[in-house]
Amino acid sequence: MPPRQRPVGTVTRGTTNPNRLRRCDRWIAGPQAWRLRRSPTPPVVVDLGYGASPITAVELYDRLRQVRPDVRVVGIEIDPARVAAGKPLERDGLTFRLGGFEVPLDDGERPTVVRAFNVLRQYAEDEVPAAWALVQERLAPGGLLVDGTCDEIGRRASWVAVDEGGPVSLTISLRMGGLERPSDVAERLPKSLIHRNVPGEPVHAFLADLDRAWARSAPQSSWGARQRFLAAATEVRERWPLLDGPSRWRLGELTVDWAAVAPLDR
Numbered sequence: 001m002p003p004r005q006r007p008v009g010t011v012t013r014g015t016t017n018p019n020r021l022r023r024c025d026r027w028i029a030g031p032q033a034w035r036l037r038r039s040p041t042p043p044v045v046v047d048l049g050y051g052a053s054p055i056t057a058v059e060l061y062d063r064l065r066q067v068r069p070d071v072r073v074v075g076i077e078i079d080p081a082r083v084a085a086g087k088p089l090e091r092d093g094l095t096f097r098l099g100g101f102e103v104p105l106d107d108g109e110r111p112t113v114v115r116a117f118n119v120l121r122q123y124a125e126d127e128v129p130a131a132w133a134l135v136q137e138r139l140a141p142g143g144l145l146v147d148g149t150c151d152e153i154g155r156r157a158s159w160v161a162v163d164e165g166g167p168v169s170l171t172i173s174l175r176m177g178g179l180e181r182p183s184d185v186a187e188r189l190p191k192s193l194i195h196r197n198v199p200g201e202p203v204h205a206f207l208a209d210l211d212r213a214w215a216r217s218a219p220q221s222s223w224g225a226r227q228r229f230l231a232a233a234t235e236v237r238e239r240w241p242l243l244d245g246p247s248r249w250r251l252g253e254l255t256v257d258w259a260a261v262a263p264l265d266r
C-alpha cells in the first residue's frame with residue numbers, strides 16, 4: 001500500500017471522560033480476550049479517535065495488560081494537538097500517533113482490535129461502510145473493529161463488532177441503576193443503526209421486544225434490576241439469536257447476531 005499523504009477522516013469534537021469506555025473495555029478484556037491471548041506475537045490494539053485527552057487509551061492499556069501483559073496499545077488521532085497531548089504519557093507498550101481510518105502502524109504490524117468509540121457517530125451514515133472497509137483491510141487475522149457509541153459518562157453504550165468479513169454482532173451495555181427500559185440505549189446506537197430505530201427496521205423490533213420482555217419481568221425487580229434484566233434476556237433469547245449468556249446479562253450487557261438487527265437495505 002503506498003503511503004498516504006493525509007489521515008483519512010475529519011477532525012471532530014474531542015469530548016471524552018475518564019472511565020467512559022469501561023463497558024466496552026470489559027467486553028474486550030472479557031469475551032474477546034481470546035483474540036489477544038492467541039496472538040503469537042505481542043498483539044496491537046488501536047484506540048482510534050481517543051479524543052481531547054488520552055485517558056481512555058491509558059485505561060484500555062491498563063485493562064488489557066491484565067489479560068495480555070505484552071499487549072501494545074496505540075492511540076491514533078486525526079488531530080495533531082491531541083496526539084501531542086498523548087505523547088507525555090507514552091510508556092512501554094503505549095504510544096500515540098497521528099492518523100485516521102487507514103490505521104497507520106509500523107511496517108508489518110496489524111491490529112488485533114481497533115476500538116473506535118464515539119468517532120463515527122459524528123460522520124454521516126453513508127460514510128460508515130467506507131470507514132469500516134479501510135479499517136477491515138488493516139486487521140490482523142481474527143481481528144476486530146469495535147465501532148461504538150455511549151453517553152458522556154458511559155452508563156449507556158452500544159457497539160458493532162466488525163471482523164474481516166463484515167459486521168458480526170451488536171452489543172448493548174446498560175447501567176442497571178435508574179434504567180427505565182432497555183431501549184433507553186436507542187439514542188446511543190452506532191451510526192449504522194441510529195437512524196434505523198424506526199418501525200419496520202429489525203433493530204427497532206429488537207429493542208421493542210426487549211422492552212416488552214423487560215416490562216413483563218417487572219416482578220423480578222424485587223430481587224433487583226440485575227435479576228429483572230436476566231429474566232428479560234432469557235425470554236428474548238427464545239426469539240432472537242443472542243450470542244452471549246447469563247454471565248454477561250448480569251452485567252447489563254447483551255450481544256445479538258448482527259444478521260438479526262442489520263438495516264434492511266444492507
Ligand SMILES: C[S@@+](CC[C@H](N)C(=O)[O-])C[C@H]1O[C@@H](n2cnc3c(N)ncnc32)[C@H](O)[C@@H]1O
Pocket residue numbers: 007008009010011012013014015016017020021048049050051052056076077078079082099100101116117118119
Ligand atoms: C468524541 S471524541 C471520542 C473520544 C473517545 N474515543 C471517547 O469515546 O470518549 C472523537 C474523536 O475522534 C477523532 N476522529 C474523528 N475522525 C477520526 C479518524 N478518522 N481517525 C482518527 N481520529 C478521528 C476526533 O478528532 C475526536 O478527537
